[in-house]
Amino acid sequence: xxxxxxxxxxxxxxxxxxxxxxxxxxxxxxxxxxxxxxxxxxxxxxxxxxxxxxxxxxxxxxxxxxxxxxxxxxxxxxxxxxxxxxxxxxxxxxxxxxxxxxxxxxxxxxxxxxxxxxxxxxxxxxxxxxxxxxxxxxxxxxxxxxxxxxxxxxxxxxxxxxxxxxxxxxxxxxxxxxxxxxxxxxxxxxxxxxxxxxxxxxxxxxxxxxxxxxxxxxxxxx
Amino acid sequence: xxxxxxxxxxxxxxxxxxxxxxxxxxxxxxxxxxxxxxxxxxxxxxxxxxxxxxxxxxxxxxxxxxxxxxxxxxxxxxxxxxxxxxxxxxxxxxxxxxxxxxxxxxxxxxxxxxxxxxxxxxxxxxxxxxxxxxxxxxxxxxxxxxx
Numbered sequence: 001x002x003x004x005x006x007x008x009x010x011x012x013x014x015x016x017x018x019x020x021x022x023x024x025x026x027x028x029x030x031x032x033x034x035x036x037x038x039x040x041x042x043x044x045x046x047x048x049x050x051x052x053x054x055x056x057x058x059x060x061x062x063x064x065x066x067x068x069x070x071x072x073x074x075x076x077x078x079x080x081x082x083x084x085x086x087x088x089x090x091x092x093x094x095x096x097x098x099x100x101x102x103x104x105x106x107x108x109x110x111x112x113x114x115x116x117x118x119x120x121x122x123x124x125x126x127x128x129x130x131x132x133x134x135x136x137x138x139x140x141x142x143x144x145x146x147x148x149x150x151x152x153x154x155x156x157x158x159x160x161x162x163x164x165x166x167x168x169x170x171x172x173x174x175x176x177x178x179x180x181x182x183x184x185x186x187x188x189x190x191x192x193x194x195x196x197x198x199x200x201x202x203x204x205x206x207x208x209x210x211x212x213x214x215x216x217x218x219x220x221x222x
Numbered sequence: 223x224x225x226x227x228x229x230x231x232x233x234x235x236x237x238x239x240x241x242x243x244x245x246x247x248x249x250x251x252x253x254x255x256x257x258x259x260x261x262x263x264x265x266x267x268x269x270x271x272x273x274x275x276x277x278x279x280x281x282x283x284x285x286x287x288x289x290x291x292x293x294x295x296x297x298x299x300x301x302x303x304x305x306x307x308x309x310x311x312x313x314x315x316x317x318x319x320x321x322x323x324x325x326x327x328x329x330x331x332x333x334x335x336x337x338x339x340x341x342x343x344x345x346x347x348x349x350x351x352x353x354x355x356x357x358x359x360x361x362x363x364x365x366x367x368x369x
Contacts, residue, residue, distance in 0.1 A: 197231075197302035201359060204228020204345075211340040 017112020
């Protein structure tokens with residue numbers, strides 16, 4: 001019951017799994033194999049966890065029984081723990097506790113990993129949508145009014161000294177730029193010539209009309 | 223717009239031609255002997271005389287040649303005017319030469335005769351009437367044609 005993965009692990013399970021993950025990161029323990037092999041020796045920690053788990057299960061059972069029956073809890077617990085256990089039974093208990101503890105550690109680790117991944121993703125999402133935009137907005141005045149001007153001022157001498165001469169050199173020697181300048185020049189000349197012709201033609205008409213008006217001559221045919 | 227070029231355009235083109243010729247003639251008449259003097263000492267008489275003759279004929283060659291070949295001088299290109307016969311054809315070599323010669327020999331009459339442009343129906347000057355020519359606007363996009 002307690003070993004099965006639930007949709008939301010308990011706090012204890014989560015703490016246990018997180019501790020296991022942290023220990024793995026710190027290389028204090030080996031990462032457990034996906035399945036319990038027949039020759040795999042459970043660690044002392046796994047045994048302890050298994051014992052604790054079994055102890056918790058036993059306690060849970062006994063409390064449930066004590067509620068249902070009229071016999072005293074002390075007799076049942078005393079009857080179970082009072083007689084000294086033979087060595088084989090103790091070994092068997094340790095083995096079963098170890099196996100169980102390993103299982104618990106695995107499931108706890110898996111649950112903790114899933115929970116931490118979810119928490120991490122949610123944290124990242126929150127940071128992306130809330131924290132980072134807000135930080136950027138708050139920093140904008142400082143960036144615009146202080147940092148960027150200082151960066152530009154500091155970079156300008158270097159840009160003037162090293163970048164601009166290279167750009168000028170590239171532009172002046174690039175045949176495409178020269179062609180463009182030549183085309184632009186021809187265009188400007190052509191436009192200026194057209195403008196001159198239109199202006200002089202208009203002036204021709206104006207002078208002739210004025211002359212005809214002064215001498216009261218009729219308009220000549222065109 | 224009138225098809226024939228008026229007083230302002232023709233005088234404007236003439237001014238440009240005159241300025242160009244003034245520079246060219248001075249370069250030929252003075253420049254060539256000066257270059258000779260710079261390179262090889264005082265220029266010989268034949269060089270100075272030759273430069274003078276070329277300089278003297280340069281305007282005639284300029285106007286006659288360009289009117290005959292294309293109908294346009296440099297001033298005409300700038301102001302968009304072209305000299306044609308009344309029917310629209312190109313000027314022949316003789317007509318172009320005579321027209322240029324009369325204009326250069328009698329510049330004052332040439333200029334005063336341009337007053338008739340103001341009332342002539344085809345805006346012809348006195349020398350145009352004499353030589354049967356007209357000066358038209360070259361339409362935009364019309365390519366220059368050789369005689």
